[in-house]
Amino acid sequence: MIDPSVVRPEIALDDFLPIFVSSALVLVFGGFYVGIYTAVKVNILKKWTMPFAYLFWMLTAYCLYTMGSLMHVGDFTAKALVIAAIGLLLLPHAVYYMQDRVHKENEH
Amino acid sequence: MASNHLTGIGRESKQLATWYFTFAAILFGAQLLFGLVAAIQYVMPAFLFEVLDFSVARMLHINALVVWMVFAMFGAVYWLLPDETGIETVGIKIGKLLFWVFAAAIVVVVLVYLFIQVGPADEMSIWFIHEGREYIEAPRWADFGIVVVALGFVANLFLTGIKGKQTGIVTVLMADMIAFSGLYLCGMFFTDNISMDQYWWWWVIHLWVEATWEVYVGALAAYGLITMLGAHRKVVEMWLWIEVTMLFGSGILGLGHHYFWIGTPEYWWEIGALFSALEPLPLVAMFIHVLYDWGKTQGEQDAQGKEVSVIRNKPAFTWFVLNAFGNFLGAGIWGFFHTLPQVNLYTHGTQFTSAHGHLAFYGAYATILVGMMYIAIQGTNGIKVMNHTKSSIWAVSLLTGGMMGMTVALTIAGYVQVLVSRAQMGATWAAYFDGQSGIWFAQAMDWRLIMGVVMFAGFALLAKDFLTTGKAPVHQR
Numbered sequence: 001m002i003d004p005s006v007v008r009p010e011i012a013l014d015d016f017l018p019i020f021v022s023s024a025l026v027l028v029f030g031g032f033y034v035g036i037y038t039a040v041k042v043n044i045l046k047k048w049t050m051p052f053a054y055l056f057w058m059l060t061a062y063c064l065y066t067m068g069s070l071m072h073v074g075d076f077t078a079k080a081l082v083i084a085a086i087g088l089l090l091l092p093h094a095v096y097y098m099q100d101r102v103h104k105e106n107e108h
Numbered sequence: 109m110a111s112n113h114l115t116g117i118g119r120e121s122k123q124l125a126t127w128y129f130t131f132a133a134i135l136f137g138a139q140l141l142f143g144l145v146a147a148i149q150y151v152m153p154a155f156l157f158e159v160l161d162f163s164v165a166r167m168l169h170i171n172a173l174v175v176w177m178v179f180a181m182f183g184a185v186y187w188l189l190p191d192e193t194g195i196e197t198v199g200i201k202i203g204k205l206l207f208w209v210f211a212a213a214i215v216v217v218v219l220v221y222l223f224i225q226v227g228p229a230d231e232m233s234i235w236f237i238h239e240g241r242e243y244i245e246a247p248r249w250a251d252f253g254i255v256v257v258a259l260g261f262v263a264n265l266f267l268t269g270i271k272g273k274q275t276g277i278v279t280v281l282m283a284d285m286i287a288f289s290g291l292y293l294c295g296m297f298f299t300d301n302i303s304m305d306q307y308w309w310w311w312v313i314h315l316w317v318e319a320t321w322e323v324y325v326g327a328l329a330a331y332g333l334i335t336m337l338g339a340h341r342k343v344v345e346m347w348l349w350i351e352v353t354m355l356f357g358s359g360i361l362g363l364g365h366h367y368f369w370i371g372t373p374e375y376w377w378e379i380g381a382l383f384s385a386l387e388p389l390p391l392v393a394m395f396i397h398v399l400y401d402w403g404k405t406q407g408e409q410d411a412q413g414k415e416v417s418v419i420r421n422k423p424a425f426t427w428f429v430l431n432a433f434g435n436f437l438g439a440g441i442w443g444f445f446h447t448l449p450q451v452n453l454y455t456h457g458t459q460f461t462s463a464h465g466h467l468a469f470y471g472a473y474a475t476i477l478v479g480m481m482y483i484a485i486q487g488t489n490g491i492k493v494m495n496h497t498k499s500s501i502w503a504v505s506l507l508t509g510g511m512m513g514m515t516v517a518l519t520i521a522g523y524v525q526v527l528v529s530r531a532q533m534g535a536t537w538a539a540y541f542d543g544q545s546g547i548w549f550a551q552a553m554d555w556r557l558i559m560g561v562v563m564f565a566g567f568a569l570l571a572k573d574f575l576t577t578g579k580a581p582v583h584q585r
Contacts, residue, residue: 011450020445023444030388042399043407071448077378080381080382084386084389091393095393099400
C-alpha cells in the first residue's frame with residue numbers, strides 16, 4: 001500500500017489518462033477540422049460535410065477545456081489555450097483565403 | 109545511387125548530393141543497428157556488457173541519427189540548388205572536398221566512440237573522445253571540422269543563391285541554413301554552471317529541431333510539391349512564407365518548455381506554456397499545405413478529363429505525405445500532450461519523451477529526407493514517372509509500422525513511469541526502480557524491441573530498393 005502522503009497533490013492519479021487522451025484528441029480533432037475544411041474547399045469532399053469540420057473544432061475546444069481543467073492550469077496558461085483554440089479556428093480560413101487569392105492571380 | 113543520367117547544368121552539384129545521400133543512408137542503418145543493441149539491453153541488461161555498454165550504444169544511436177540527417181539535409185540542398193537557381197553550384201569543387209573531410213571525420217569519431225568509448229574527466233577527453241552532451245557529442249577537434257564544413261556549405265549556398273535565380277525556396281534556405289549552422293556554435297563551449305550549460309545546449313537542440321529544421325522541411329516540401337506534382341510555384345512559395353512565420357513565431361520561444369526544470373527563472377513557465385501551445389498550429393498548417401496542393405493540382409488534371417495521377421514520383425510522394433502526417437503526429441500530438449508545465453512535471457525524462465523523440469524525428473525528418481533520396485534516384489536514373497516497387501511498399505510499411513508500434517510501446521512504458529515513479533511515489537530514487545520493474549514497463553520494452561526488429565527489416569528492404577529500383581521495369585522513362 002502506498003503511503004498517501006507521498007502522492008503528489010497537483011494532479012489526481014485518475015486524471016492522468018483523461019489528460020493524455022484529451023490532449024491527444026485536441027490535435028486529432030483539430031486535424032479533422034482543418035482536413036475537412038480544406039478538402040471541402042478543394043472539392044475533394046462535398047459541401048454538405050462542412051458542418052462536420054466545425055463540429056470537430058468544437059470538440060477540439062472542448063478537449064482543450066477538459067485538458068486544462070484536469071491539469072489545473074493557471075490563468076495565464078488558460079488564456080494561452082483559448083488563443084490556441086481561436087488560432088486553430090481562424091487558421092484554415094486565413095490560409096485558404098490567401099492561397100486562393102494567389103492561385104487566382106496566378107491563373108489570370 | 110548511380111549517377112549515369114546526370115547531365116547538363118547542375119551535374120556536379122547533383123553528383124555531390126548523391127554522395128551525401130549515400131553516406132546518410134549508411135549512417136541511417138548504423139543508427140538503427142545501435143538502437144537495436146540498446147533496445148536489447150533494456151530487455152537483457154547483460155547483452156554486450158562491458159563491450160558495448162548501453163551508454164555507448166545509445167550515444168552512437170542518437171549521434172548517428174543527427175549526423176545522417178545533417179548529411180541528408182546537405183545532400184538535399186545540393187540536389188535542389190541547380191534546379192532552383194538555374195546554375196551549377198558555385199564553388200562545387202570545395203564542396204566536394206569538404207564532403208570527404210566531413211565523411212572522414214565522422215568515420216574517425218565513430219571509431220573512437222566504438223573502441224575508446226570513455227576517457228578521464230579532463231580536457232583531453234573533451235578534445236579527443238567526446239564531449240558527453242546528448243546528440244552533439246562529437247569531440248572538440250571534430251566540432252571545429254564541422255564548423256569548417258558548415259561554412260563551406262553555407263558559402264556554396266549563398267554564392268549560388270546570389271549569382272543565380274533567387275526563388276523563395278532558395279531565399280528561405282539561405283536564411284535558415286545560416287541560422288542552422290550558426291546555432292551549432294552554442295554547443296561548443298562549457299560553463300561550470302550546469303544550468304547555464306544546459307541553457308545554451310538547448311539552443312542547439314531545440315532551435316534546430318523545432319525551428320530551423322522545421323523551416324528546412326517546409327522548404328523541402330515546397331520543392332517536392334513543385335517537382336512531383338507540378339504545383340504552382342507562387343502558391344507554394346506564399347505558403348512557405350506563412351509556414352516560416354508561424355514556425356519561427358512559435359518555435360523560437362517554444363524553447364521555454366525545455367527551461368521548466370533546469371534552474372532557469374520561473375517566467376519560462378509562462379513563455380514555454382504559451383508558445384508550446386501555439387507550436388502545433390504550423391504543423392497543422394503544413395498538413396493542409398500538402399492536402400491543398402495535391403487536391404488543387406489533381407483537380408485541375410481531372411477537370412481536363414485526364415484520368416492520370418499528377419504524381420511523378422510515387423515512392424517519394426508517399427514519404428512526403430508521411431512527413432505531413434508524421435510531423436503532425438510525432439511533433440504535434442506526441443509533443444503537445446506533455447508540453448505544458450503542469451503535466452511535464454510528471455512526464456519529464458520518462459519514456460514519454462522517448463516516444464515523442466522517436467516519432468517526431470522519424471515523422472518530421474526521416475520521412476522527407478528518404479523522399480528526397482527517391483527524388484535523387486529518379487533524377488540519376490533518368491526516370492520520367494517513378495512507381496512503387498514491392499520493396500518500396502514493404503520498406504515504407506515496415507519502417508512506419510515499426511515506428512508506430514515502438515511509439516505506442518514507449519508511450520505505455522512512459523505512462524507506467526508517470527503513474528508509479530512520479531505520481532504515486534514522488535520521483536524518489538526507489539520510485540525510479542519501482543517504475544521500471546513492473547510487468548507493464550517490461551512488456552512495453554519487449555514490444556519496443558520487436559518493433560525495432562520490424563524497423564530494421566524495413567530498412568534492409570529500403571536499402572535494397574535504393575540499390576535496385578533505378579533499373580526496375582515498373583517506371584516510365
